[in-house]
Amino acid sequence: MKIRRAVIPAAGLGIRFLPATKSQPKEMLTIVDKPALHYIVEEAVNAGIEEILIVTRRDKGSIENYFDRSIELELELENIGEFKLLEEIQKISNMAKIYYTRQSEPLGLGHAIYCAKTFVGDEAFAVLLGDDIIYSHKPCIGQMMEIYERYETSILGVRKMERDELHRYGNLQGDMVEDRIYGVKKLIEKPRKEEIYSNIAVLGRYIITPGIFDVLEHLKPGRDGEIQLTDGLNELAQREMMYAYEFEGTRYDIGDKQGFLEANIGFALRDRNIREGVIEYLRKVTGEYGK
Numbered sequence: 338m339k340i341r342r343a344v345i346p347a348a349g350l351g352i353r354f355l356p357a358t359k360s361q362p363k364e365m366l367t368i369v370d371k372p373a374l375h376y377i378v379e380e381a382v383n384a385g386i387e388e389i390l391i392v393t394r395r396d397k398g399s400i401e402n403y404f405d406r407s408i409e410l411e412l413e414l415e416n417i418g419e420f421k422l423l424e425e426i427q428k429i430s431n432m433a434k435i436y437y438t439r440q441s442e443p444l445g446l447g448h449a450i451y452c453a454k455t456f457v458g459d460e461a462f463a464v465l466l467g468d469d470i471i472y473s474h475k476p477c478i479g480q481m482m483e484i485y486e487r488y489e490t491s492i493l494g495v496r497k498m499e500r501d502e503l504h505r506y507g508n509l510q511g512d513m514v515e516d517r518i519y520g521v522k523k524l525i526e527k528p529r530k531e532e533i534y535s536n537i538a539v540l541g542r543y544i545i546t547p548g549i550f551d552v553l554e555h556l557k558p559g560r561d562g563e564i565q566l567t568d569g570l571n572e573l574a575q576r577e578m579m580y581a582y583e584f585e586g587t588r589y590d591i592g593d594k595q596g597f598l599e600a601n602i603g604f605a606l607r608d609r610n611i612r613e614g615v616i617e618y619l620r621k622v623t624g625e626y627g628k
């Protein structure tokens with residue numbers, strides 16, 4: 338069965354990015370010329386996802402406005418003859434069928450995913466977290482959908498990480514079953530040093546079977562007092578087979594300031610219109626600061 342639906346949780350308070358996120362959603366912070374969330378939706382659409390549910394919270398109306406049509410803007414662009422820009426703007430509202438639901442209390446990622454139960458129904462679905470932007474030839478979630486088609490069970494997107502970074506992510510115990518693919522035995526959310534299972538971190542992309550909802554319904558709060566998706570997946574992995582796949586591509590962790598800037602520089606260098614100027618500027622400032 339093909340994966341047709343994706344869930345994008347976007348209900349966080351953006352605390353790590355204050356004050357920028359005091360009056361705007363962190364998902365709407367710009368990477369070069371598009372909000373971060375645009376990159377995530379684009380990844381899902383390019384992988385063939387047909388319907389997307391974005392889990393928001395109050396004060397995040399600008400997300401809905403962004404993916405909706407803006408008739409006044411379209412008329413104005415037509416009047417002034419900016420047809421290329423007009424096409425680009427219209428494309429945004431035609432990207433996919435996007436639905437919204439609200440998580441009314443910040444109870445954790447597992448709870449945000451539980452809010453998608455009705456939308457998801459009884460098919461396996463994709464989850465894309467907004468803090469992980471992945472630049473790759475084949476969309477990251479598309480790579481995972483191909484693995485799903487072979488294994489027909491939950492697939493977690495993973496990467497090997499340095500030991501001192503592992504405490505920031507979901508962590509995995511498993512055995513390699515083929516190149517880049519692991520059978521998942523256990524998972525732990527943001528392990529302390531002595532709890533680390535391996536150097537494999539779970540990084541913001543998931544294909545999950547609907548069995549997760551039975552688990553999440555009864556799941557107790559875990560790390561940081563939140564209902565953790567990783568804990569839910571750990572329980573699911575005891576009930577059914579689960580695999581992890583080391584995806585290909587460049588990953589940016591835009592959940593922190595350094596990663597956010599790296600993403601901006603990375604995408605600026607891929608933009609033909611500004612690449613040369615950016616390189617020149619970086620040479621100049623790195624030279625200045627190198628002195």
Ligand code: G1P
Nearest residue numbers: 446468469506507539540541567
């Ligand atoms: C979330 C998940 C964590 C995962 C990470 C990937 O954590 O809970 O398991 O490794 O995303 O970016 P967050 O960074 O939202 O705290």
